[in-house]
Amino acid sequence: MAFERAFDVAKKISDSAIHRLSLYVRILEEWEREGRDTTSSEELAERGGTTAAQVRKDLSLFGSFGKRGLGYSVGELADHIRSILGLGRTWRVALVGAGRIGTALLEYRGFRERGFDIVAVYDADPAKVGGCVGERTVRDVAGLEEGIRAEGVEIVVLAVPGEAVQPIVDLVVRAGVRGILNFAPLKPRVPEGVTVRDVNLVMELEALSFALSQDGPDA
Amino acid sequence: MAFERAFDVAKKISDSAIHRLSLYVRILEEWEREGRDTTSSEELAERGGTTAAQVRKDLSLFGSFGKRGLGYSVGELADHIRSILGLGRTWRVALVGAGRIGTALLEYRGFRERGFDIVAVYDADPAKVGGCVGERTVRDVAGLEEGIRAEGVEIVVLAVPGEAVQPIVDLVVRAGVRGILNFAPLKPRVPEGVTVRDVNLVMELEALSFALSQDGPDA
DNA sequence: GGTCGTTTGTGAAATCCTTCACATAACGTA
DNA sequence: TACGTTATGTGAAGGATTTCACAAACGACC
Incomplete structure (x- = not known):
């Protein structure tokens, strides 16, 4: 299959995972506006009403976007999730x-x-x-x-x-x-x-x- | 505990089960208006986009409302579900x-x-x-x-x-x-x-x- | 360069939800 | 009353999702 993307390798992505991703983007965008640079799964979880492990699992379905010991870049992570959700277009x-x-x-x-x-x-x-x-x-x-x-x-x-x-x-x-x-x-x-x-x-x-x-x- | 109902015995009811119950009521009410008397888990599943087993499981969380070999009374089942969902009031x-x-x-x-x-x-x-x-x-x-x-x-x-x-x-x-x-x-x-x-x-x-x-x- | 504290990414375990399969109960018929 | 047919209710199996727990990676600091 020529058109494969990283994440269409026959993996089932749950509905709730998608909903959470959608929520993460919104949170990240808020933080972008506030000028925050980095964050952690912990913070995202706290703000999104879930757990840090859940956040990391959700993201790990699509790749690895963070740096161990450091966390995630707010802007980059937002970009990644937007692209996962197909939001880079109208x-x-x-x-x-x-x-x-x-x-x-x-x-x-x-x-x-x-x-x-x-x-x-x-x-x-x-x-x-x-x-x-x-x-x-x-x-x-x-x-x-x-x-x-x-x-x-x-x-x-x-x-x-x-x-x-x-x-x-x-x-x-x-x-x-x-x-x-x-x-x-x-x-x-x-x-x-x-x-x-x-x-x-x-x-x-x-x-x-x-x-x-x-x-x-x-x- | 004096006020126990059949179903508050510390059982966790999933969100999706509740949503399906909500859907079943709506279907049953439609059938009530059409004057249908009885139905089966099979029919409910068909109409609600799920499976007969799922319908029976959902209902069994709260009691047993059907008659083996015969199915469910449309009106009675609707009443039961309404009461489960707390819809008997304003x-x-x-x-x-x-x-x-x-x-x-x-x-x-x-x-x-x-x-x-x-x-x-x-x-x-x-x-x-x-x-x-x-x-x-x-x-x-x-x-x-x-x-x-x-x-x-x-x-x-x-x-x-x-x-x-x-x-x-x-x-x-x-x-x-x-x-x-x-x-x-x-x-x-x-x-x-x-x-x-x-x-x-x-x-x-x-x-x-x-x-x-x-x-x-x-x- | 080595050590320390931090936070990710991820197998494994635990939990939750759905599907399967069948014993059981109900009715009709004779 | 016995038999055949039907469709429920439910343990057990199977899948899916969430949580746990820890090795691996990174930067800071000496």
Whole structure:
């Protein structure tokens, strides 16, 4: 295989490891802004709510980025992790669903800052199509498949009601999208090779509810 | 201990198990609406994207709710899971941060439907305080601690900028809150017994970015 | 250059989670 | 009542992730 990278040698990287890496970058960037030069697995763990061993294991999945006895260079480590996560580039994102959540996402400038560029917005509601959210025009979802191909969209953010999810997922997958961020409360079915990540606020609240019901019969 | 429930006998329940339970309820409720009477671990697994064995294991953590040879009663199983998750009641929730994400959450009626009642909204911005979002008046965050006690708030949804998170967390914990849903991109520190769940859109996108960077050198 | 204190990187152990496989219970039928 | 069919509940096996513990590497200091 000619295109191998250091870390695609058939190793399974756990979801939680990726989440932690993502967190480490954010911490490191904060420290970069503060002008800190070096850090240690200990410090990163402390700040990220995990353990030093965990930090080192996470990093060791992809290489060795520190100096024994000294720790890590804040800037270099951030660069390495960004490159591991594929953040050295801009991703072209389409938002489908210009409802409450959708428009809130649009306004959130954190996305573009971190390399996720929302290039188009779609909705099925004729009342919304043609209107504006932010500086973008809402397009008719009928043109979604073509639009995805034309704009080279790689990631779709889905903020549509539950019923609409599966058809749209099928469509965007057909159009070549292989990454979907789904806000609807049910898991769409996708073929091998397509990644879906679900963000489900109600589930999170229910997990809180469980935790609170657990400890203490309370008031 | 007088107040024992079937499942608080010092058993650790994994996060993913809880998430799956949450998903099962949603599926079961859909089937309840469709008028289905019974189901099986097989069907639930199929619909929920997991395996029959997993479904049975998840349920067996809390009891046995089915009939061998027959399966589960849709309604009864839904009831059981709701009770496990502590959803048989209404939770009093305060929203802190009336920005984009905060207000989007407010309008999302799924919360109240599922027993999460947003009883108050707070913000630090003087320009927002006194104003209305939906039918609620935004209060000054200065009165947060007192408000939490007065209103009996049990869960706080935090949609504030990163810097503001830790001070507010400290404050709401002091006021007696033990469940926090945090939208800011960093993990606040909390004492034992307080549960924080993080929802982090950027992290999810970064996980997608990683997945897409992984397979195939692609176009 | 040798010694000391430090912190990484990593096999091995421990823990946690999922899958397997099957005994068990329930119902229908005769 | 006995038998066949079905699908649960659960120990045990298998995998995955986290923690442990320590050798190896580095700089500082004498």
